[in-house]
Amino acid sequence: MKKQIKVTLIVIVAAIIAAAIIWYVMYLRGKEQDLLTPVGTRAEFIGDTDKYPTMLTAKGTQILNADGEQVVLKGVMVPESRSLYEEKKFNEDFYKDVFAKGGNAIRVPISPVEYKNDDYYMWRYLDRIVTWAGENDNYVILDWDYTGNPIDGSGDEMPDLDENPLDYSAEFWKNIADYFKNTPNVIFEIYNEPVGMSDSEWKRCAESLIGVIRDAGAKQLIIVGSPDYCYDLGWLDELGVKNDNTAFSVHVYPDKVFWQKFLSGYVTSYPLIVTEWGYADDDIEVKNEKLKGTRNVFGIKFTRYLEKHDIGWIAVGYDDTVEPSMFTKGYKKLTKWGEYVTELLGDKEE
Structure with a gap:
């Protein structure tokens, strides 16, 4: 017993x-x-938006705030939210570190797969990011991160989803625009990199997605990409989107050796934003050799051109895995590229 x-x-x-x-x-x-707990499936973003940066408007080649002052967007692309959570880094402190680097904008890539697999993605991640950014006087570019043909789903980098990309993009933007329609610091980038279609096909796709956003009542700035991995601006000559408050994005890396020639015909005619650019210096190894470049040969020349024409830019990326990375593994230290971006943004901590 x-x-x-x-x-x-x-x-x-x-x-x-x-x-x-x-x-x-x-x-x-x-x-x-707590971060995995949805903040609630409310119908519209709630925040102290009067204290956020004001809504941007494209006028001529410039982007203006509500006071009519020119705003040149500068910042970094942050990691995809779910992947950042898996690294135990999705929290306010991480984003405060980003904002402390300087700049006035961040670009947030949204994976169609992660969004599809998480019914609460918008509330769980995007709601928080927009709030943190607004409280730190930053704009948020919401980038729908498809790369490929939205009509037939072709492309080596397209996600493995059953949904038609164009239809699913329309569904996504209807939900996102309806939720953030009264949030002034949000900017909509409708499609990351269109690939494998004609100019006229892309124009129809772009206008249909813009229409979805406007029909939801959202009046914020919309960023429209271009064919050939968001590089070929030639479609704007005759087929450019005729819509209020749109700007056009371009992605430039060191392999695009004739970038100045490609941009020169458009910088005086359209509001442009470089939503991806960067290089990998000799201090890090990269899988994509097209990214290899240096501060002197590519970085300085490119940034001087952007400054001359008041073109906004987003650097890739505030990450230790996405190429070209601003950090070494584990975010232990800045790469040479990361150091250059930090200098350009004017680190607020210095």
């Missing part, structure tokens, strides 16, 4: 210890777990 009581006591004590350990672990991870 005494032996049985002893065994019972041991089991009870073990259970108490196990419960205490579980509670302690949950306590330590409390903040992280």
Whole structure:
């Protein structure tokens, strides 16, 4: 009998210890777990938006705020939200570090796969990012991160989804625009990199997605990409989107050796934003050799051109995995490219 009581006591004590350990672990991870809890499936963004940067408007080749002052967007592309969470870095402190680097905008890539797999993606991640950015006087470019043909779904980088890309993009933008339609610091980038279609086909796709956003009541700035991985601006000559408050994006990396020639015909006619650019210097290895470049040969020349024409830009990326990375593995230190971006933004911590 005494032996049985002893065994019972041991089991009870073990259970108490196990419960205490579980509670302690949950306590330590409390903040992280809270981030996985949806903030609520409300119909519209709620925040103190009067304190956020004002809505931007494209006029001529310039982008203006509500006071009619020119705003040149400068900032970095942050990691995709779900992947950042998996690294245990999706929290306000991470984004405060980003904002502390300087600049006035961040670009947030939204994976169609992650969005599809998480019914609460908008509330779980985007709502928080927009709030943190607004409170730190930053704009947020919401980038729908498809790369390929939106009509037939072709392209080596297209996600493995059953949905037709154009139809799914329309569904996405209907939800996003309806939710953020009264949030002044949000900018909509309708499609990351169109590939494998004619200019006229892309124009029809772009105008249909713009129409979805406007029909939802959202009046904010819309960024429209271009064919050939968001590089060929030639479609604007005769087929450019005729719509209020749109700007046009271009992506430039060191392999685009004739970038100045390609841009020169459009900088005086359209509001342009470089929503991706960067290079990988000799201090890091990259899988994509097309990204290899240096500050002197590519970086300085490109940034001087952008400054001359007041063209906004987003650097890729505030990350330790996406190429070209601003950080070495584990965010231990800045790469040469990261150091250059930090200099350009004027680190607020310095």
